[in-house]
Amino acid sequence: MATTSTQRFGRRLASSVSRRRLSSSAGEIAVQRSQNPSLNLCSAINQALHIALDTDPRSYVFGEDVSFGGVFRCTVGLADRFGKSRVFNTPLCEQGIVGFGIGLAAMGNRAIAEIQFADYIYPAFDQIVNEAAKFRYRSGNQFNCGGLTIRAPYGAVGHGGHYHSQSPEAFFCHVPGIKVVIPRSPSQAKGLLISCIRDPNPIVFFEPKWLYRLAVEEVPEHDYMLPLSEAEVIREGTDITLVGWGAQLSIMEEACLDAENDGISCELIDLKTLIPWDKETVEASVRKTGRLLISHEAPVTGGFGAEISASIVERCFLRLEAPVARICGLDTPFPLVFEPFYLPTKNKILDAIKSTVNY
Template sequence: MLMRRIGRSSGASRSCFFISRGGFSTTTATSPDGTTLLPTKTSTPSSSTKSINLFTAINQALHIALESDPRSYVFGEDVGFGGVFRCSTGLADRFGKKRVFNTPLCEQGIVGFGIGLAAMGNRAIAEIQFADYIYPAFDQIVNEAAKFRYRSGNQFNCGGLTIRAPYGAVGHGGHYHSQSPEAFFCHVPGIKVVIPRSPREAKGLLLSCIRDPNPVVFFEPKWLYRLAVEEVPEDDYMLPLSQAEVIREGSDITLVGWGAQLAVMEQACADAEKDGISCELIDLRTLIPWDKETVEASVKKTGRLLISHEAPVTGGFAAEISASLVERCFLRLEAPIARVCGLDTPFPLVFEPFYMPTKNKILDAIKATVNY
């Protein structure tokens, strides 16, 4: 725990009935005193846009969240000065240190405090500085936040809790700063897991998570913080959760991914097209509860499926997608489902190029599946 601190500044179910889908709620959440907490409708952005990168989009979303609701708070390790990735830059200056503040270097305490804050009718936006260090808070997330609504018979909830964490490869992070732990949380009923692929997605999805009546773990692909740039609406808007997006239509094979991996998969699809292979690419966006219907419709059309993510292949979320689609589309499949994922090893530093699911690995899997 202390080794990673060197050189850093110090600082502090979609069902209407929550029990039927493991603790999820889609109705408007309320605080224990009956105050309305969270809206559930998504909004359409205006035409005014600006070209920004992903960390700036996150920063805009946090500004909007704090400005639009005085019960919103941002806290975590070093967020007071902007955070190591600068996602919280300017927040403390604008909204004050009572609403944007540093915490002790204790992930369990950060999430535990967030649960209590959200249970009292607030919107708690907790930052875990790296997803690799979310594990000390694992018990708080899976045994407290995820079960709070269920165990109280909906008398209490911490639906105003959003946990942000940078995740995935960064090019030089090694085994303590490059992990993709999303599959651990996809096993837990009662929390949502959301991962954006781009600045526009990041801003709209984060605002939806903050305003969703369920606790959410929001993983941000750190590789894209400065690398990904696109036109992003400047106003307040929300994108729907649990709704996958077909970002490239095709007829020969379906590809499913999320986060930074979408850019790699798009490159593979473009190269496959040169060989006459038409690829349909889907961004899952929300992993739990995930949009099975969109993926199923695509696979029934193409007859083939490839899933790719950075996390290790064994027990990765690609396995769940693969099992679900075999159950739903078995008679329509024309080839075995392919998984192009990370290796079953700690995330390496020097050997990262061998570990990562690269464009060429995906392209080879596309060709093998189509030619099966």
């Protein structure tokens, strides 16, 4: 991933955000680009957490090292403003962090739990999939932990290796009862995180740590929410549909631009919410283009791209003009020095675009 490519993508997103209408508690508010400050994704997350704590006294932020700002500094300033009874450190025990969050949410609070790296969410897997996801169902809707939001930085970072670069979203997409959300940019991260915190369901919110400092765009200062489970067509085209989420969108955008130079018109969709995902938007696009390419950093086998592919083949079989393409991470542990070979790069995506269109 090139730094300049990511920054250019952020500026293009800022331009599109200025034309987009964002929902808020006061209704639809037109975003005026000239009135909004530029923030990176880390600062946008911080702003969303400030708003969540400020607007709801039942909200709490907790996790490893969050009281001084966390390793990525996303929670800096929160403890100073809201006090250490609402923003506090926990022991280094992910199972305990999520278990505590389930109990806190079950008592009617807004529990915002941070897992320091998505790679270390696995000790909490049982709590998430066997407790949080099933809490409402097993009680016949008498009780729930819908106020639980689990934040976790995920994906490549350039030097993380196999313990700090994983993309585990597909594991949680298999479990009914939780939602999985991944933003692509600062303005999206703020609006989607606020929506997650206020949603009546437990949610896993993966933050692309590669973009914490690199993605910069103008972000509305006010309190606003973006709808969950609604994909967004961020680039319209006629020849092939591309679907992705998170940091991969910037790479896919670069591939779309290069494909355009070769006369190929690409439609690019940001899924944003993986579960429940917006099948209708993707289906409508594929019915128009007749081709589909999916890209994500997670390994290709069992990745969420496989679910998208299967669903679209079922819905659009007679309209497809080529096999569905998947450009994803490799079926290996995430490497360190070989990271450039592992990741789904612009050139890999561009080659797949050409191959699919010329099938």
